Amino acid sequence: MFFKNFRLLLGIIVFVNFLSNGHCENIPFEIHGFLSQGYLQTDRGQYLGNTEDGTFNFNEIGLNVSSSLSDDIHLGIQFLSRKLVDYGNNQTKIDWAYADYRYHDYLGLRFGKIKMPFGLNSEIRDIDMLRTSILLPSSIYNESWRDTLTSIEGIGVYGNIYGNQFGNINYQALAGQLDIADDGGVARYIEHNGMVDVHELESKKSYMASILWELPIEGISLGSSYLSAKMYEKSMTNDHFLFGSIRLGMDVSHQLPDQLIQVLEDKSVDNNTATMISQSFIDHIVPEKIQGLNHQWPKEASRNYHGLDFWVLSFKYQWRDLTLSAERMDFRINYLWTLTETDYILSSNSNDACWHTVSYYLSGTYRLLEWLELGVYYSVFYENDDQKEAEFYQSLNQLDYYKYPVALIYQQNAQGIRQNFVPFANAFLSETGSNVTLSDEDVKNIQLISDYELEKIQYHDYVGWYKELVFSLNMQMNPQWNFKVEGHFIDGITLLDWRFNGGDIPRKRFLFASKVTFSF
C-alpha cells in the first residue's frame, strides 16, 4: 500500500514541480484531493471478495492538479488509487488527464484521458463525497466494469446549448479506447462468468455520446448516453465449458459401431480386447493432432467482441433538498468465439453469440438536516433478458446439464462428433482394405460421455439476476468530512464473483457498508 501510493505522491510532486518552476512560475494551479476508508461485511456469502468476516479493504485516494494556461485552455490530471475487496488493489492510476480548449460555451475540445459521462453518475463514481450512497446501484454501475467505464483515452467535443424555450442541453461526444486491463475488473467479470483464465484483453476503438437535457420545467432533467466498444480476449481454460467436446469426444471409442469393432478386431495384433479396440480407434481414427489435445491443458480460446453496446436512459428530478432519479440500461454483447486448437474436429467451434442485459434502478435522496442526508434505491439487473424467467432455469435442471452454460455446446458438439466420425471411420476402413462403410445411421446412438467425472450442478433461477434494496445515511460533519453507513438487501448473485462464493451460493445476503471521506 505504502509503496504503491508512493508512486502517486512522486507523480504529483513531479507535476507540481513542473508547474512551479521555469516557464510555469506565473501559471496558477490548484491541488485538491480526497481520501476515504470504508468497511464492508456480509451476513453470509461474499461480496466481490472475502467479506463474510468483515473487511477494511475498501478505500479510495485521489489527488488532482489543474491549471488554466489562458481563458480558454485548461490542463489537469488526477491520480487515483483504490481498493474494493478483491478489485483495484491500490494500484495508482491516472484517473483523468486532459487538455481542454473551450472555443465557446457551445463548443469545446478535450483530448487525453477523459471521464466518460456514462449515465448520471459514472463521472463521480470514484468520488464518494458527491453522492449519498456509498455504492452506486450495481445494475448500471457494475463494480466489475468500473475501471473500464469511467474514462476513455482519446478526444472529445462538448458544449452547452441554452434557450429560454427548450432549457439547457449539455452534450459530449468522445472517441478513443477504453482502459481494459488484463487483470482488471472486466477480466474478472469474464473469468467468473466464463470460467476461463483471461490472458489478454485488447481494447479497440470505442465511441461514446451523451446528452443531458434540463427541461424548462424547473428541476427535471432527461439524459441518454450510448457507448459502442470493441475488444479482443484471449483466455486459457481447463474447463469443459469450452472444451468439453474434445474430452467427451475421446470417449466415443467405447461406443464404436459393431461393424467397425469387427474390422478393428480383425486387424488387431493383440487379443482384441475392448481396451485395444479403443486404443486402435484413438491411434487410427482420431487424428494425431486431436489426440494430443486430450493431454494438453489448459487450452486456448479467444473471443472477438465485435459489439459491446451500452445504452442508458436517465431521469432526474430535483426539488429543494429532494432528488429523485431513475435509469435504465440495455447492454448488448455480440462476440465470435473460437477454440483455436480444435478446428479440425469440430466445424462449429466458432460461434456468434449475443447477450442482452437489462437493468434499471429507482433512487431517492433527501437532505433532512443540514448535516444529514437520507437515501434509498432499488436496483435490478438481469443477466440475460431472454432468460430471466424462473421456468428457464427449471428447464435447465430437467436436462442433463452439468456446468453453465455447457448444455448447448454439448448438444452441438455431439452432433459435430457424429458428423465427423463417419468420414474418419470410413477413411480408416478404406485404408484397411475393408469393404465396410459406415453411414450416419450407424453412429446415431453415439453419446458424449465424459472421460472425467463431471459435477452436476443444480440451477437456481437467481443466478440470472441481481436485485438490491439499499438504505443510506450520509452525515456531513463539515464540507471536508463525510461519514456514511448503508445496508444492502441483496437478492440474486449474478453480479457477484462466484469464485468467492463456493459451490453452494446463498440466494440472499445483507451487506453492511460504512465509509468516512476527507476531501480538500
Add this chain to the structure above:
Amino acid sequence: MKKNIFNLILICIFLFLSSSNVVAEKLLFIMNNSVQEEVNKDKIKKIYLGRKSKWDNHQRIIFFTFDSSEIITAFTRTFLAKSKHQFENYWKRQLFTGKGSIPKSIKTLDKALEIIAQTKGSIMFIPSQDQEINYNNIRIISIE
C-alpha cells in the same frame, strides 16, 4: 408499535417542512465596472453553473460567492433552483472531473468590494444593505 411509527412520521414531516423553508434574504449583485451588459436571472444561473464563461465583449467572467451559509442558501434557491449542498456538490463534481474550479468565496463585504473593484469581468452576490454602497469601479444591481 403503531404509535411509534406515527410519531416517527410526524417528526419526519416536521423536519421536512422546517428544512424546506427558503431563507428570505434579499440579495444584491456587485460587478466590476468593466461589465456593462444587462444581467438577468437566466444569465446569473448560466454564470454560476459555469455555462457562460465570457461576457458579450469576450471578457472572461470571474464569479465569487459570499461566504455565509444563509446568503448562499438564499442565492442558490432563488437563482439556481438548487439547495446549497446541491450547488456545492455541483462544483465539486466539476472540480474532481477536471471540468472546472470551485468558485472562490469571500468572507466580508469590504473584501468583496475590494476584490470586485480590482478584478475585471468579476461579479458576485452580497446581502442587501441598509446603507447605499459607494465604491469606485463597482456597479450594483438588484435582480428580481
